Amino acid sequence: MIAYLPRLKLKLRLNYKRYLFSTKNLSSLCTMAAFIVVFDGKTSAATIDYSPPFKEASFYSTTISANNDLADIYYPRPSDVNSGSYSFPIVLLLQGALVDKSFYSDYASLVARYGFVVVVPNHFRPLPINPNSPPSLLSETSQIGAVLSQMAIENTKTTSPIASVVDTQRLGLLGHSFGGAVGLSVIGNKCLPGSYLCQEPFTRPKELLAGAFFGANLRNPISNQFVPIANDGIAVALIQGDIDGVALPERDQSTFDKIQTPPKTLITVTGANHFGITNVNNPAGANPDLNTATLEPAVGIETIARWSALFLRANMLKDRAGFDYIYSQGDQLDPNVSVTSVVVPETSSIAGLAMFGIVGLGYRWTKRKATLAGSK
Incomplete structure (x- = not known):
């Protein structure tokens, strides 16, 4: 560390x-x-030890049966992964527009080491501006149900590397850019007309407990207004580079203000641009960020992964170290971030x-x- x-x-x-x-x-x-x-x-x-509980992570590739998406699945790799008593929650990473899943491998591997099965699909569909165009990499809300179904299959398939170690009752979301907007739409249980984020009918799954999104905001595409996000207590973290030239920081703040119920956290990463989460800056095919990051790439990816993973651990697993880091100590320990949190402890009696x-x-x-x- x-x-x-x-x-x-x-x-x-x-x-x-x-x-x-x-x-x-x-x-x-x-x-x-x-x-x-x-x-x-x-x-x-x-x-308190805030480092990843697992030293190594592995991945394998599979096809998601419900929509034929190719997906990379990252998971912790202790020596007794298939013989120990492990139960790793599912985390779906929703890719940014036109960004291939391979560009998230460093980030996903780090998050997996905190005790999650991280699913990173390539989801193709026509561009919203031209329904007749060839399919492009573009996330949407229908992936949620498809991934949940596939993880149930992987958990029971004897040949699967993650057989019997998946907690299929707990789901977290990660997302980048457009994928983060999709995730916010899922958490808000709302399909915005004209947003191209979702397909009707859509219902937020009961398994969903938390989401952490990088370089993402949620606006009505018609009015361009930021929309209220009725998260019903589902924990939300927004992580933002302070020199992001694509998803401007002030839009992240406006989205944060529209998240209706805590816990919620806004984490600003100093020196990171829009692609601080990816293996390379401005991945081929993506809309480039003209601002040059000043934070060293490996440091940026580790920082974003650490805050993402500990936020999920705090709110999905009620993890003591995660809670302490996100809501108490992390901002003091990490010189590369600035944090605003709104938190409500679990309910108790007045007695x-x-x-x-x-x-x-x-x-x-x-x-x-x-x-x-x-x-x-």
């Missing part, structure tokens, strides 16, 4: 009275207090306030680390 100098840049704001006297928020404060007592009290005695008697402690912790839901 790279040794990072401490740096604190979280944007914090809190309407104390509004938060304190809301019954729902008192319940959340109770849970935050419990988190501090049960977990945070231990962090002072031992350093817990009497048990722990530390409403003030919960308030101070949250004020120091993140923005509380309901604050302004």
Whole structure:
């Protein structure tokens, strides 16, 4: 792991009275207090390890039966992967427009090492502006169901490298550019007319728990307005290069503001352009970014993968290290990012306030680390 100098840049704001006297928020404060007592009290005695739990990842290629997409599947590779008791959630990476799946291999491998089966398909369809054009690489919402079905097959097929190690009940999304907009549409459970992101009918799958998207925003193609994203508590992270010349940073901020319910996180990567996530800058065939990245490519990919994976671990697996990194320590440890988070702890009973008697402690912790839901 790279040794990072401490740096604190979280944007914090809190309407104390509004938060304190809301019954729902008192319940959340109770849970935050419990988190501090049960977990945070231990962090002072031992350093939390934020590195990938698995040293190696492998991949293989297959065809997704439902739509004939060729896909690369990345997965952790401990020595006992097929004999141990592993259960890795599914993560679907939705490619950017005209970007081949092979350009995401470094990023996908790193995310897989955090304990996920990462599926990266090549999805072809006609360009929206010309339905009669030859099929091009372009993500869409129909891939979600197709991948879920294929992972159920892979999990039961004895010849599959990931047989019996896939958690088919947990799904996370990753996405780049247009693929990220598709992912946001899925999370919002909304098919925008004229957006070419989806096919009707579409229903958000119950397995979907979280999504992390790089260089993506969601706007109505007719009005060009940013649309509300009714995520219903599904965790969303937006990761953005601060010199992205294709998906402008201010559009990412506007989309972040439209995500209706926490947890949500906005991670800005200093020196990264629109292709900070891909193996090479401006992959062949893609709409190029004329801004030159100043962040070293390998550092950029590792940074984006680390924040993506730990965000998914925090919100899909309720992982202590992931939660601590995303909502508390990561922004101080990583000199290449700036982070804004809005987080709600899991619900608890108001009776817990009497048990722990530390409403003030919960308030101070949250004020120091993140923005509380309901604050302004």
